[in-house]
Amino acid sequence: MVKSKIPQATAKRLPLYYRYLNNLQHQEKTRVSSKELSEAVKVDSATIRRDFSYFGALGKKGYGYNVEYLLNFFRETLDQDELTEVALIGVGNLGTAFLKYNFLKNNNTKIVKAFDTAGTKIGTEIGGVPIFHIDELEERLPGIKVVILTIPASEAEVMTERLVKIGVEGILNFTPARITVPSHVRVHHIDLAVELQALVYFLKHYPLEDKKE
Amino acid sequence: MVKSKIPQATAKRLPLYYRYLNNLQHQEKTRVSSKELSEAVKVDSATIRRDFSYFGALGKKGYGYNVEYLLNFFRETLDQDELTEVALIGVGNLGTAFLKYNFLKNNNTKIVKAFDTAGTKIGTEIGGVPIFHIDELEERLPGIKVVILTIPASEAEVMTERLVKIGVEGILNFTPARITVPSHVRVHHIDLAVELQALVYFLKHYPLEDKKE
DNA sequence: ATGGTTTTGTGAAAGTAATCACGAAAACTT
DNA sequence: AAGTTTTCGTGATTACTTTCACAAAACCAT
Ligand SMILES: NC(=O)c1ccc[n+]([C@@H]2O[C@H](COP(=O)([O-])OP(=O)(O)OC[C@H]3O[C@@H](n4cnc5c(N)ncnc54)[C@H](O)[C@@H]3O)[C@@H](O)[C@H]2O)c1
Ligand SMILES: NC(=O)c1ccc[n+]([C@@H]2O[C@H](COP(=O)([O-])OP(=O)(O)OC[C@H]3O[C@@H](n4cnc5c(N)ncnc54)[C@H](O)[C@@H]3O)[C@@H](O)[C@H]2O)c1
DSSP: OOOTTSOHHHHHHHHHHHHHHHHHHHTTOOEEOHHHHHHHHTOOHHHHHHHHHTTOOOSBTTTBEEHHHHHHHHHHHTTOSSOEEEEEEOOSHHHHHHHHHTTTTOSSEEEEEEEESOTTTTTOEETTEEEEEGGGHHHHOTTOOEEEEOSOHHHHHHHHHHHHHHTOOEEEEOSSOOOOOOTTOEEEEOOHHHHHHHHHHHHHHSOOOOOOO | OOOTTSOHHHHHHHHHHHHHHHHHHHTTOOEEOHHHHHHHHTOOHHHHHHHHHTTOOOSBTTTBEEHHHHHHHHHHHTTOSSOEEEEEEOOSHHHHHHHHHTTTTOSSEEEEEEEESOTTTTTOEETTEEEEEGGGHHHHOTTOOEEEEOSOHHHHHHHHHHHHHHTOOEEEEOSSOOOOOOTTOEEEEOOHHHHHHHHHHHHHHSOOOOOOO
């Protein structure tokens, strides 16, 4: 396992590279340069080469990268073979959308259980995922380390404490609540309202620069 | 208007601060320190003070920040009064969730129109937002500068060209496609599959450090 | 008033990330 | 086979962001 020398910024781009390499393979392309890759994923080519270089010399000068080799390498590095089981808490608007989609294109993450309070949903399935009552959380969650949280913000803090107690290690938090967790639990916030507002702010306050390209 | 001296990292946190200050005001709190704010929004207190300092000296030493004053200041700075009208393209799983939610808590952004190809949806409303056929895009979009894109990835590039031609300036792109736009158009990518995979990667490869706190 | 306490605002330092730019290697071309 | 072109890998640089740490200001209690 490659030790934690890899910058976080790089780690966040790896799934992106992986997905595009997969596309290339489906198109039967055998080689790709950092320049081509750069145009496709919109990341500077030097950044891509630097990112790859943390894992060693994966390319060939004057040639580029071999798609299959690179893909195999990342498959191992990103543990694309191991399936990570994920639970979803809160089968509302957003939760339902995720269940229907279920990240099918990824072959390494899968929502396997969902929980809610609403009686009408309990016992049904969405996208093949069974929905349980939240009261069964302690009983049914153990073994699952990653949770997608799509409940009302007001419930987030209490639910988080519950999840942590059960042993959850990672939370993808879609609620606007900034939840508090012990240091061994990782939370990624995806705050859609903030994203939209930030985009609007940038449009109004940042001159439409002439970026290169 | 405060010129573009404000770091992007700061700009992205502003809506977060704003929302929390709003909460405080509803709780009738009159003052708040960077330390309190820090615990609530999970941003280092020095970072918060630095962020605020780009806008001048907004606080008082030994006291903190006056909630109402700060809120009024940011209301203007963030143009919270002006309503930005947004359109949504692609009323599928994700698009429907956004329409139902419609960022009601924000008072500065509102989805006012949606577009899709599916005959069954055209002419109906979701969350009060009328859904039009995509063929009417050129006719009905003008005036709207910001678009939320929730169509299949395969459609993204062509649709983007169309949007740019109509004059859209900002796109919140939920498709996995990395779309190409001219330099005067701003795109924010929210790639949910990547976010989930990145979280899983961090869990597996980054030791559960003892972060402070 | 006085003195201890709180908390800001910010220089300086540290940390993190992106980009430049070029030598070296390998690939193509003729 | 020699010359040209492509493209990597990376040292060095630049840019951006966070954090430390402390003087100065304002508060608060007596
Ligand atoms: N839908 C959006 O477009 C959107 C956008 C930005 C943010 N969000 C945030 O995402 C979260 C979910 O949004 P939504 O629109 O899906 O809301 P929703 O109200 O449609 O769904 C919430 C679901 O959680 C369930 N629930 C409530 N308390 C629960 C509990 N204690 N345990 C388990 N389930 C519980 C409810 O029964 C409901 O099904 C909210 O925090 C919201 O602020 C949503
Ligand atoms: N749902 C999720 O949880 C999820 C997660 C990650 C990424 N995404 C991405 O978000 C996007 C939308 O996902 P979804 O699950 O809502 O898909 P979906 O298939 O449910 O919805 C897509 C909608 O777009 C409409 N559409 C197709 N072509 C169109 C066109 N040219 N113009 C206008 N409308 C058109 C379809 O009729 C459909 O209603 C996809 O790109 C998907 O990869 C979704």
